[in-house]
Amino acid sequence: MKLYLKEVLLGVYMVFCSVAVAQQTITVENTTDLQRSELIAISAEQLGVKPQTNVVVRDVFGIEQQTQWTHDGKLLLSVYVRPRGKTSYSIQPGTPALPGLSWVAGRHYPGRLDDIAFENDRIGFRLYGPALQRRGERGFGHDVWVKRTSELVLDELYRNDPRVSFHLDYGKALDCYGVGPTLGCGTPCMIRDGKIVYPWCYETYKILDKGPLRFTFQVNFPATADGITEHRILSLDKGSNFCEAWVWYTATAPDVLPSGIDIAAGLAIRPADPKPVVIGKDYVHYADPTVDPERHQCQIYTALLFPDAKVTITQMESHALGILKNYTGGRFHYFFGAAWSEFDVRSQAEWQLRIEGFMEARRHPLKIKVHTHNLENIKHDE
Numbered sequence: 001m002k003l004y005l006k007e008v009l010l011g012v013y014m015v016f017c018s019v020a021v022a023q024q025t026i027t028v029e030n031t032t033d034l035q036r037s038e039l040i041a042i043s044a045e046q047l048g049v050k051p052q053t054n055v056v057v058r059d060v061f062g063i064e065q066q067t068q069w070t071h072d073g074k075l076l077l078s079v080y081v082r083p084r085g086k087t088s089y090s091i092q093p094g095t096p097a098l099p100g101l102s103w104v105a106g107r108h109y110p111g112r113l114d115d116i117a118f119e120n121d122r123i124g125f126r127l128y129g130p131a132l133q134r135r136g137e138r139g140f141g142h143d144v145w146v147k148r149t150s151e152l153v154l155d156e157l158y159r160n161d162p163r164v165s166f167h168l169d170y171g172k173a174l175d176c177y178g179v180g181p182t183l184g185c186g187t188p189c190m191i192r193d194g195k196i197v198y199p200w201c202y203e204t205y206k207i208l209d210k211g212p213l214r215f216t217f218q219v220n221f222p223a224t225a226d227g228i229t230e231h232r233i234l235s236l237d238k239g240s241n242f243c244e245a246w247v248w249y250t251a252t253a254p255d256v257l258p259s260g261i262d263i264a265a266g267l268a269i270r271p272a273d274p275k276p277v278v279i280g281k282d283y284v285h286y287a288d289p290t291v292d293p294e295r296h297q298c299q300i301y302t303a304l305l306f307p308d309a310k311v312t313i314t315q316m317e318s319h320a321l322g323i324l325k326n327y328t329g330g331r332f333h334y335f336f337g338a339a340w341s342e343f344d345v346r347s348q349a350e351w352q353l354r355i356e357g358f359m360e361a362r363r364h365p366l367k368i369k370v371h372t373h374n375l376e377n378i379k380h381d382e
Contacts, residue, residue, distance in 0.1 A: 023092040023372075024090070024373075025089070026077070026091055026369070027368070027371070028040060028086065029367040030366055030367075031367060032364050034083060034360060035081075036366060038240070038361065039076050039077065039078055040077050041075070041076055043073060044075065051073035052069050054093065055075070057077060059087075059089055064096065064097055067213075068211065068212060070208075070214060070216070081366065101212065102152065103120055104118070104120045104121075104213065104237070105211060106215045106217065107207070108205060110131070111158070113129060113132040114129025115132075116129060116205055116219070118215050119153070119154050119236075123340075124154060124173065125143065126144075126175075127142060128179075129201050130202070130203060139179055139180065139181075139201065140179070140187060140198045140200060141187040141266075142186050144302065146173060146174060146300055146342070148171070149172050149173070176290040176300070178270075178290070185336055186267065186302075187266060188264065188265050189264055190261055200221070202219035202232075203220055204219070205219045208233070209235070216235040218231065218232065219231075223252065227252035228249055228250070228257065230247065232246070241338060241339050241344075242358060245335065246333055248330060249261075249327070260326070262326065264311075264324065265304050265334050266319040267285075267286050267303070267304055267336075270289060277320055278352065279313050282307060283305045283359065284322065285352070287300075288300040300340055301338060302337070303335075303351070303355055305335040305355065305358065305362075307363070308333060309324060311323055335358075
């Protein structure tokens with residue numbers, strides 16, 4: 001083992017430089033009994049570099065790893081660590097090779113009524129835009145596009161006839177989730193006078209991260225009659241069924257929100273099929289029967305997860321809701337997600353296990369340490 005480690009260090013040395021150069025080691029420790037496969041984010045400050053600096057990251061075998069700088073100055077790295085295990089990566093300045101496969105994608109589709117659609121290797125989502133609202137259509141919520149491939153397929157679907165690509169299963173993906181005048185999958189809303197205030201379509205948008213490991217964008221909504229504006233940032237990572245959401249509300253002058261506003265995130269529950277709702281302490285999930293159960297014969301598993309927000313989970317107006325009482329400002333943080341019975345989650349019991357694993361990982365994040373050393377201090381036997 002000692003000889004093997006020396007060979008690895010020598011290989012890294014020969015790859016990187018022939019003169020002394022500063023190098024860092026990132027150690028990643030898993031303190032749980034779960035096999036962990038996820039993105040880690042390391043701030044530029046922690047690395048001692050400026051955001052967007054070109055760096056090369058390699059694993060213990062010396063193989064270059066795919067990375068991404070985010071809009072807020074974090075370096076993303078996809079890692080996997082065995083239960084109670086520890087692994088390490090070397091990092092130093094340099095020009096990465098070609099970025100390789102992209103695991104996430106998304107964009108604005110003006111030709112399809114201003115949709116914003118985005119996906120990763122497991123699932124896809126869609127938001128409706130101003131052009132659809134101008135037609136008077138009531139599309140309030142996040143739509144789900146199920147997939148049975150890890151390929152990125154949204155552009156292909158949008159290029160084809162929607163009547164063929166969106167709603168029928170030709171082997172890659174389809175839209176069989178019903179949104180309409182509901183909150184769909186994980187859409188935020190205000191609760192006023194004990195009723196849901198349904199948001200309509202976004203007004204403006206900005207894409208913040210384009211991949212290859214994380215897709216992030218912000219949407220802003222038209223002000224209500226009393227001057228309250230919703231802002232929403234959504235972020236989807238490689239390999240995750242769960243989209244991260246940050247939601248906040250602002251008011252026009254004077255910049256004070258009216259008292260007594262509750263806010264929430266919701267899942268649409270079909271009135272004819274309300275039973276497969278599972279409510280936990282900090283999550284709720286549902287086995288959605290699709291828009292046409294008799295013909296599709298499958299389920300879409302949806303979920304809301306609240307790892308740090310103190311919400312009340314209840315059901316109202318054919319929705320499961322996580323309600324944050326007496327909102328006075330700040331960001332409402334939660335996750336929403338989906339999976340398909342025809343792809344990587346075959347039953348609601350499996351969906352429960354995936355949710356439990358995700359929440360356990362959030363409670364016990366991977367421990368990340370950055371060590372700086374100089375390669376000239378590494379000695380080799382002659």
